[in-house]
Amino acid sequence: MMHRMVRWLRRSATRRAGLLRPPDRSAARLRYGLERALHDGAITDISALALELGVISASAGDSDVAAKLAVAQRRVTDILDELRGVGSWIYPPVLASAGLGPGLRAVAERRGLRLLLDLPRDELGAEARSRAGLLVADHFHTLRPGSVVRVRVRGRRIVRVSITDQRPGGSARRAHRAVLRCG
Amino acid sequence: MIAEDGALFREGLVLLLRAAGHEVAGCFADGEALIAAVATDPVDVAVLDIRMPPGQEGGLVTAERVRALRPEVGLLLLSHYAETHYLMRVLEIGTERIGYRLKERVAGVRVLGDTLDRIAGGEIVIEPVLARRLVHGGGRTDGPLSALSERETDVLRLMAEGRANNAIAGELFISAKSVEKNIAAIFTKLGLPGDATVHHRRVLAVLAYLQAQRIDGPAGW
Numbered sequence: 001m002m003h004r005m006v007r008w009l010r011r012s013a014t015r016r017a018g019l020l021r022p023p024d025r026s027a028a029r030l031r032y033g034l035e036r037a038l039h040d041g042a043i044t045d046i047s048a049l050a051l052e053l054g055v056i057s058a059s060a061g062d063s064d065v066a067a068k069l070a071v072a073q074r075r076v077t078d079i080l081d082e083l084r085g086v087g088s089w090i091y092p093p094v095l096a097s098a099g100l101g102p103g104l105r106a107v108a109e110r111r112g113l114r115l116l117l118d119l120p121r122d123e124l125g126a127e128a129r130s131r132a133g134l135l136v137a138d139h140f141h142t143l144r145p146g147s148v149v150r151v152r153v154r155g156r157r158i159v160r161v162s163i164t165d166q167r168p169g170g171s172a173r174r175a176h177r178a179v180l181r182c183g
Numbered sequence: 184m185i186a187e188d189g190a191l192f193r194e195g196l197v198l199l200l201r202a203a204g205h206e207v208a209g210c211f212a213d214g215e216a217l218i219a220a221v222a223t224d225p226v227d228v229a230v231l232d233i234r235m236p237p238g239q240e241g242g243l244v245t246a247e248r249v250r251a252l253r254p255e256v257g258l259l260l261l262s263h264y265a266e267t268h269y270l271m272r273v274l275e276i277g278t279e280r281i282g283y284r285l286k287e288r289v290a291g292v293r294v295l296g297d298t299l300d301r302i303a304g305g306e307i308v309i310e311p312v313l314a315r316r317l318v319h320g321g322g323r324t325d326g327p328l329s330a331l332s333e334r335e336t337d338v339l340r341l342m343a344e345g346r347a348n349n350a351i352a353g354e355l356f357i358s359a360k361s362v363e364k365n366i367a368a369i370f371t372k373l374g375l376p377g378d379a380t381v382h383h384r385r386v387l388a389v390l391a392y393l394q395a396q397r398i399d400g401p402a403g404w
Contacts, residue, residue, distance in 0.1 A: 039234075043263050044189045050287035051195030058202035058292040073290060080287050084264060094268045097239040102268040109267055109316065 020163070020178040022135040025127055031134065035091035043083050050076045089141065095133040099123050104151065107137045112145030118152040128159045128182040135178055139163055157183045184209045184226045186217035186245060187261070188235040192286065196230065203292040205299065213237065214245030221249050221256060227303045228257035232286075233269055243272050250276050257302040261286045265313040267394055274307075274390070278383040282308030282345075307345040307386055314343035317393040326396055330372050338365040342389050347382060 023031070050073060057069040087093065088110065095103025101119055108115035124132065136151055143149060146168030154160050159180040166173045185200075185207065187193040197207050209220045213236040221229060229249055233242040246258045257280040260273055265285050273283045282302045288310065289295045301308050318328070318340045331339060334355070341351045348366075352359045366385070369375070375388045 039263060044192060047263065047286045047290075048189065048191035048195050050290040051192060051199055054290040054292065054295075055195065055198045055202055058199070077287055080263075088264075093264050094266050097234070098268050106266050106268055 018176040020176050022131050022178050022180045028130045028134055031091045035087050038087045046080055092137050100129050100133050103133050104136055107140050111140050114148045116150040131180050132159050132161055184229045186211045186214050187232040188212050203296045214241045218248050221253055225253050228299050230259045233260050233262040246276050259302055265310045278307055279305050284310045309345045311344050314340050327373050335365050335369050339369050345386050
């Protein structure tokens with residue numbers, strides 16, 4: 001009787017869980033391409049500009065000019081910080097290069113989240129990794145810093161993702177889930 | 184020596200290094216060429232882009248091979264992103280004569296010179312942006328970090344950057360003795376293991392602690 005009750009409670013809790021809509025394959029590819037274009041284009045060129053300003057500053061004899069160049073360099077650094085932030089939102093860079101676990105940990109760290117990850121032992125295929133990673137990363141961006149979040153991922157071709165989160169200082173937990181058909 | 188696949192950044196780095204009074208022994212667009220050059224011409228420090236060929240993180244792979252081939256060569260890894268994942272990979276390669284910085288944050292003669300001098304001197308150099316995020320991020324008010332005083336938090340951040348006691352003292356305008364006292368208090372309050380006087384071990388202990396605070400918590404979930 002007790003077991004049946006627990007099963008019923010679990011099933012009804014799952015039914016209440018919010019359904020998240022994962023990005024499709026073409027959206028994931030587009031986002032990856034956009035992040036690469038931003039990194040290889042604007043971010044790389046502006047970083048080179050920062051170096052150029054550093055070289056000019058080193059040869060500037062006038063302290064006023066050097067001070068103005070230092071201000072310009074700080075502005076360039078701020079612009080790069082903003083572009084990096086945009087790039088990470090579009091497609092977390094570590095997700096592409098290192099996989100689902102490191103990618104999600106990187107986003108959680110940037111967002112100031114406390115994360116508990118429960119991932120399959122073997123790394124997912126490229127498409128599943130990319131789509132599941134973006135789904136979870138996008139959800140992280142909706143959470144307040146200091147939130148606690150648990151992510152569980154299972155399956156390979158049919159990937160099931162469940163996310164439970166709790167606001168800082170709160171006691172209520174919210175559950176979300178998604179199913180992705182990959183490959 | 185430099186390995187960087189972006190031509191503009193590579194050329195800018197050469198000019199800046201020369202302006203800082205350094206000699207550039209070689210300049211390459213990928214890691215393989217740098218490894219071949221280091222094998223025949225060992226240098227003080229090799230500067231590598233993390234995201235360059237071969238592969239997505241070719242700079243890290245190249246750094247690993249350079250460290251195995253020539254352990255005496257210092258390594259400075261540059262990236263457009265300050266990420267704990269990259270930091271952990273860098274620490275796996277080595278904890279001495281090594282550094283990880285954001286590209287645009289070394290775009291000045293003084294900061295670049297300081298970074299290279301510290302690496303050549305055997306230190307570990309960690310991007311301050313990342314150290315700050317690890318110390319101040321997370322928004323937690325209940326953890327042991329919140330028990331640290333403002334001064335201790337500043338000292339912890341500078342330790343996470345890999346700074347030695349004298350450098351911390353200089354940065355905070357306090358005595359080296361005061362730095363030692365603060366470090367002892369930090370290790371006690373955070374319950375950190377290890378010897379706080381051995382530089383690279385204490386950096387590792389601090390970073391491991393800060394990373395554990397940010398992720399994979401709490402119990403009961």
